Amino acid sequence: MAANSAPPVAPLTDGHGRRITYLRLSVTDRCDLRCRYCMAEEMQFLPRSAVLSIEEMGALAERFVARGVRRIRLTGGEPLVRRGIDLLAARLGALIGRGLDELTLTTNGMRLADHAPMLVEAGVRRVNVSLDTLDPDAFRHITRVGELAAALRGIAAARAAGLAVKINMVALAGLNEDQLLPMLDWCANEGCDLTLIETMPLGDVADDRSDHYIPLHHFIAPLRADRAIFPVDRHTGGPARYFGIEDSPVTLGLITPLSDNFCTSCNRIRLTVEGRIYMCLGQDDHVDLRAALREGADVDGLIDAALAGKPRAHDFQIERKSTPAVARHMSATGG
Numbered sequence: 001m002a003a004n005s006a007p008p009v010a011p012l013t014d015g016h017g018r019r020i021t022y023l024r025l026s027v028t029d030r031c032d033l034r035c036r037y038c039m040a041e042e043m044q045f046l047p048r049s050a051v052l053s054i055e056e057m058g059a060l061a062e063r064f065v066a067r068g069v070r071r072i073r074l075t076g077g078e079p080l081v082r083r084g085i086d087l088l089a090a091r092l093g094a095l096i097g098r099g100l101d102e103l104t105l106t107t108n109g110m111r112l113a114d115h116a117p118m119l120v121e122a123g124v125r126r127v128n129v130s131l132d133t134l135d136p137d138a139f140r141h142i143t144r145v146g147e148l149a150a151a152l153r154g155i156a157a158a159r160a161a162g163l164a165v166k167i168n169m170v171a172l173a174g175l176n177e178d179q180l181l182p183m184l185d186w187c188a189n190e191g192c193d194l195t196l197i198e199t200m201p202l203g204d205v206a207d208d209r210s211d212h213y214i215p216l217h218h219f220i221a222p223l224r225a226d227r228a229i230f231p232v233d234r235h236t237g238g239p240a241r242y243f244g245i246e247d248s249p250v251t252l253g254l255i256t257p258l259s260d261n262f263c264t265s266c267n268r269i270r271l272t273v274e275g276r277i278y279m280c281l282g283q284d285d286h287v288d289l290r291a292a293l294r295e296g297a298d299v300d301g302l303i304d305a306a307l308a309g310k311p312r313a314h315d316f317q318i319e320r321k322s323t324p325a326v327a328r329h330m331s332a333t334g335g
């Protein structure tokens with residue numbers, strides 16, 4: 001070994017032999033919406049002193065890339081409300097081709113019109129936009145405060161800037177289960193793909209989630225009755241299974257954490273805005289990197305300890321009046 005060469009760094013592998021190549025980085029727990037299945041109407045957010053700086057996030061993300069992470073997704077909360085998101089996106093985008101294959105982002109679209117050109121310049125090529133309905137009244141009800149027109153402007157601006165857009169639609173019994181076919185047709189016209197997601201029991205919300213939980217095989221029943229769907233060989237690093245649709249250009253993704261557990265192929269790790277690694281979205285076990293980073297301690301050793309404790313699977317359940325799987329909201333962990 002040359003005198004100045006760095007020692008090899010062990011790739012990220014969990015205790016079940018799964019290679020970890022995908023980092024979901026939550027840049028804020030704050031959001032400009034209050035979606036009923038995700039957040040309480042009155043939220044208590046983290047104080048500034050408790051969150052990682054943009055510089056610290058960049059340093060940790062670079063460390064993960066050095067350990068074999070190939071994809072990074074910026075999440076929240078709503079990542080585009082975080083001051084300095086442009087600096088972080090540019091820093092991480094500079095890693096593309098130098099260990100990192102792809103930088104992506106999940107957003108509610110409210111601020112996407114203002115930020116789409118910045119994201120493209122940073123190296124982002126595709127975004128996921130959460131959009132559960134095309135009905136303005138239903139959109140306001142689900143989000144409590146959102147305006148559908150703002151989300152649609154954001155999507156249009158993203159497409160105009162050259163970003164590929166995938167719509168994420170949470171399946172909600174009694175709220176949007178009659179809107180799958182209209183959403184599919186809209187996606188076809190707009191050049192967007194669509195992924196459906198089962199609601200997950202994370203954090204206390206005002207509604208009983210069992211009132212609105214619907215397995216995806218029930219949610220897509222009207223589609224199956226209307227058109228043939230068939231599996232396609234597509235992989236984006238996440239948990240979705242993908243399908244083609246007869247007479248439609250839309251690729252349909254299904255994310256089924258409750259009705260069809262996907263954990264055996266998990267390749268993900270989540271880093272929260274507090275600097276905590278959560279080994280599983282549905283578990284409370286975590287390792288805190290913030291103090292180690294600030295004190296110059298063994299960050300890599302903590303990462304390895306976290307991976308060694310990564311569970312084989314979550315144990316999500318949604319039953320009548322059941323408590324959430326974990327107390328923290330999705331916005332605190334990152335989607």
